[in-house]
Amino acid sequence: MAGNTLGARLMRNLNAKIAAIPMVTTALVVFLGGTAWTVLYSFTNSKLLPRNSFIGFDQYERLWSNSRWLTSIQNLMIYGILALVFTIAIGFLLAVLMDQKIRFEDTFRTIMLYPFALSFIVTGLVWQWILNPEFGIQHIVRSLGWDGFTFDPLNNPDVVLYGLLIAGLWQGTGFVMCIMLAGLRGIDDDIWKAARVDGIPRWKTYLFVVIPMMRPVFVTTLVIVASGIIKLYDLVVAQTSGGPGTASQVPAMYVYDYMFQAQNLGQGFAASSMMLLSVLIVLIPWAYLEFGGKKRG
Amino acid sequence: MKNWKLAAALLASAAMPSAGWATELEVTHWWTSGGEAAAVAELAKAFDASGDKWVDGAIAGGGGTARPIMISRITGGDPMGATQFNHGQQALELVEAGLMLDLTDVAEAEGWKDKVYPPSLLDACTVDGRIYCAPVNIHSPEWLWLSNKAYEDAGIPVPTNWNEFVATAPQLEAAGKIPLALGNQPWQSNLAFGAMQIAVAGLDAWKAVNIDKNMDVAAGPEYAAVFKAAADARKLAAKSNVQDWNQATSLVITDQAGGQIMGDWAQGEFQVAGEVAGKDYTCLPGLGLNEYISTGGDAFYFPKLDDPEKEAAQKRLAALLVSPEVQVAFNLKKGSLPIRGDVDLSAANDCMKKGLEILATGNIVPSGDMNWSPDVQKQAEDLMVEFWKSDAMSAEDAHAKWVEILKSGL
Known part of the structure; x- marks a missing residue:
C-alpha cells in the first residue's frame, strides 16, 4: 500500500474504468438523480404537472391516514412474507429432487423454468381464467360430479391474496430452483463422501452442511425475490385489478393511480418515496452484514 | 433548361408534400x-x-x-x-x-x-x-336500466322508481335473479353512488354540496339517506361479480339481473343487442325519483x-x-x-x-367532473370501492369519511 499514489491508482485498470463510465453515469443520473427528484417533489403540492410549491410533510400525513394505502401495505406484507418463504422453500426442495441424478433432468428443468419465461401480465390473465368459477377449476370439478364444490378465491376478499400467491409461486419457483440447483452443483463431492463416511443421513447433510455452505446463493435469491415482491404490480392488475373492493391492493397500484388517475403527483411521489424507504430498511442491514462483515477476515 | 424544370418540380414537391393527400390525424x-x-x-x-x-x-x-x-x-x-x-x-x-x-x-x-x-x-x-x-x-349517469322480462319471470310489475325497486328485490331474488348488476371496476360503484346522490338527496341538497360546497349539508340528514340507499344497493349487488360495465349491462339484457345503474351509454348496448326501449327494457332517469340529469x-x-x-x-x-x-x-x-x-x-x-325532454325542460345539473378535481374524485372513488365491497363499513362511517374527502378539495 505504501507506494500507491493517487495517480497510480487511477491509472490501474484504466480500460475497465473507461468502460464503466456509461453505466456509472446512468446509475448516477437516472437512478440517483431520478430518486432525489422524486423525493424532493414529494414535499410539494404538484398536481398533474410538477410544481415548486413546498408544503412540508402534508402529503405524507395524508398518505398514512388513507385506508387504501394502509390496506396496500398490509397486503404486501402478507403476500411478501408468504411468497418469500414458499418460493425459496419450494424452489430449494425442487432443486434437491432434481439433484438426485434422475433421468430426463433437462426435460424437467425446462418444464419447471417455462413459467418464468411468461410475463406477469400473461401469468395473471391465465390464472384469472383458471380460478374463474364459470370456466376454471370449479367448473371442471363440478362437471366431474361434485356439484357442491366451490373454489372462487378471486371473488372472495378474505382469500384473494392466496389466489395471487398461487400465480406468483407458479411463476417464480422454477427460477429459484435453477439458482439453487446451480448452488447444489457447486458443492464439492468430497463433502458428500465425508458425510457418508461419518454416517450422517442425507437430509441432515442437506440441512446442516449444504445449506450453510450455500449461504451466498440464498442471499442472492432472497434479494432477487424480495425486490420482485416490492414492485409487485402487473400480476395484480392482470389478475384482480386490486379487487374485490380494495382486498388485493398493493402500494405500486396506489402510486400509479394517484400519479396519473387522480392527477396528484405529490401524493404519488410521497407513496413511492415510502416504497423506497421500505426497500432501504430491508436492504441496509443486509448490506451491512454482508459487506461490512468482510473486514473481519 | 432541364435542370431548371427539375428544380422547380423538386421545390414544388417540397413546399406541398401533401397536396392532394389527405392529412392524417x-x-x-x-x-x-x-x-x-x-x-x-x-x-x-x-x-x-x-x-x-x-x-x-x-x-x-x-x-x-x-x-x-x-x-x-x-x-x-x-x-x-x-x-x-x-x-x-x-x-x-x-x-x-x-x-x-x-x-x-x-x-x-x-x-x-x-x-x-x-x-x-x-x-x-x-x-x-x-x-x-x-x-x-x-x-348523464343517473339512469336505472331494468329488464322487463326479468320482472315478468318473477311475476311482478316493473318498478317505476328506486324505492319500488328495492322493495321488490326479494321477490326477484326468489326467482333466481340478481337484483342489481354492478361491475367491479372502481368507477362503476362511484357512478352508482353519484346517481343516488341526486335522486335521493334531491336537487337543493345536491347543489348545496357540489356547487356551493356547503359541508354542513354534506354531513346532514339528506346525505345520510343517500348512504343508507347505497347500503341497500350494496346488498342487492352482492352476487354480481363481473368486471366491465357492459358485462353488467349484458346481465340485464339477458334477463339474469333485474337492473343496473349506469349512464345513458348503456343504451348503445341494448340497441346492439336488438332490444326495444319500453318493450324489452325500461329506463328511469334520476332513478325515477328526481328526474334530473347531470350534463357531463x-x-x-x-x-x-x-x-x-x-x-x-x-x-x-x-x-x-x-x-x-x-x-x-x-x-x-x-x-x-x-x-x-x-x-x-x-x-x-x-x-x-325522455332524456331530450328533461334537457328541454332544463332539469339539468353540471357533472362531477366540472365540480371536483380528479384528486377528490379519485379519493371518493376509493372510498366507494371499499364501501361497496365490504359489509364491514357502515353507512355512517362511509358518510363521515366522504365528508372528510370533500373538505380536502375545498
Whole structure:
C-alpha cells in the first residue's frame, strides 16, 4: 500500500474504468438523480404537472391516514412474507429432487423454468381464467360430479391474496430452483463422501452442511425475490385489478393511480418515496452484514 | 433548361408534400364496447368523407386506463392529433401549461356560443375566455336500466322508481335473479353512488354540496339517506361479480339481473343487442325519483402540433364534430344526447326522448367532473370501492369519511 499514489491508482485498470463510465453515469443520473427528484417533489403540492410549491410533510400525513394505502401495505406484507418463504422453500426442495441424478433432468428443468419465461401480465390473465368459477377449476370439478364444490378465491376478499400467491409461486419457483440447483452443483463431492463416511443421513447433510455452505446463493435469491415482491404490480392488475373492493391492493397500484388517475403527483411521489424507504430498511442491514462483515477476515 | 424544370418540380414537391393527400390525424379515445365502437365509426366516416384521414387510436380499459396514457403522450412530447376527455377539469392543467390548441376562432366562425346547449358545456371548455375543446355529446349517469322480462319471470310489475325497486328485490331474488348488476371496476360503484346522490338527496341538497360546497349539508340528514340507499344497493349487488360495465349491462339484457345503474351509454348496448326501449327494457332517469340529469359528457381536445397543415386539419375536425349531421349520426348510435338543441332527433327511441325532454325542460345539473378535481374524485372513488365491497363499513362511517374527502378539495 505504501507506494500507491493517487495517480497510480487511477491509472490501474484504466480500460475497465473507461468502460464503466456509461453505466456509472446512468446509475448516477437516472437512478440517483431520478430518486432525489422524486423525493424532493414529494414535499410539494404538484398536481398533474410538477410544481415548486413546498408544503412540508402534508402529503405524507395524508398518505398514512388513507385506508387504501394502509390496506396496500398490509397486503404486501402478507403476500411478501408468504411468497418469500414458499418460493425459496419450494424452489430449494425442487432443486434437491432434481439433484438426485434422475433421468430426463433437462426435460424437467425446462418444464419447471417455462413459467418464468411468461410475463406477469400473461401469468395473471391465465390464472384469472383458471380460478374463474364459470370456466376454471370449479367448473371442471363440478362437471366431474361434485356439484357442491366451490373454489372462487378471486371473488372472495378474505382469500384473494392466496389466489395471487398461487400465480406468483407458479411463476417464480422454477427460477429459484435453477439458482439453487446451480448452488447444489457447486458443492464439492468430497463433502458428500465425508458425510457418508461419518454416517450422517442425507437430509441432515442437506440441512446442516449444504445449506450453510450455500449461504451466498440464498442471499442472492432472497434479494432477487424480495425486490420482485416490492414492485409487485402487473400480476395484480392482470389478475384482480386490486379487487374485490380494495382486498388485493398493493402500494405500486396506489402510486400509479394517484400519479396519473387522480392527477396528484405529490401524493404519488410521497407513496413511492415510502416504497423506497421500505426497500432501504430491508436492504441496509443486509448490506451491512454482508459487506461490512468482510473486514473481519 | 432541364435542370431548371427539375428544380422547380423538386421545390414544388417540397413546399406541398401533401397536396392532394389527405392529412392524417390520430384520434385517441376509450370507446371500445359494441355500441361505442359503432358510434365512433360514424365520426371516422364523416372525417374521411371530408377529405382527411381519421387514424383510430382506441385505448381499451375505460377512461381510467386511457387518460394516463393520453396525458403522458401529450406531456412526453408525442402528442396525437386529437383526444377524448370528459369536459371539466381533467385536461385543465394541460391547457394551462399551453399544450392544447386554442379553438376560439373555430368556435366563433361556427357560432358555437349560440348553438351549444346547455351553455355549461362550452363553459367547461373555456379557460380564461378561450375555448379549448369541442364538445360532442351529453352523457348523464343517473339512469336505472331494468329488464322487463326479468320482472315478468318473477311475476311482478316493473318498478317505476328506486324505492319500488328495492322493495321488490326479494321477490326477484326468489326467482333466481340478481337484483342489481354492478361491475367491479372502481368507477362503476362511484357512478352508482353519484346517481343516488341526486335522486335521493334531491336537487337543493345536491347543489348545496357540489356547487356551493356547503359541508354542513354534506354531513346532514339528506346525505345520510343517500348512504343508507347505497347500503341497500350494496346488498342487492352482492352476487354480481363481473368486471366491465357492459358485462353488467349484458346481465340485464339477458334477463339474469333485474337492473343496473349506469349512464345513458348503456343504451348503445341494448340497441346492439336488438332490444326495444319500453318493450324489452325500461329506463328511469334520476332513478325515477328526481328526474334530473347531470350534463357531463365527452369532448375532444386538440394538442398543439408544430405542423401548420395538421393544425388546419385539427380545426376542420373540431368544426365537423359539432356540425348537425355528425351530431345526429353519432349520438343516435351512442345513445347520448346531442350538444345542440337545433337538430332533428325524431329517430330517437323512447329512452333518448325522455332524456331530450328533461334537457328541454332544463332539469339539468353540471357533472362531477366540472365540480371536483380528479384528486377528490379519485379519493371518493376509493372510498366507494371499499364501501361497496365490504359489509364491514357502515353507512355512517362511509358518510363521515366522504365528508372528510370533500373538505380536502375545498
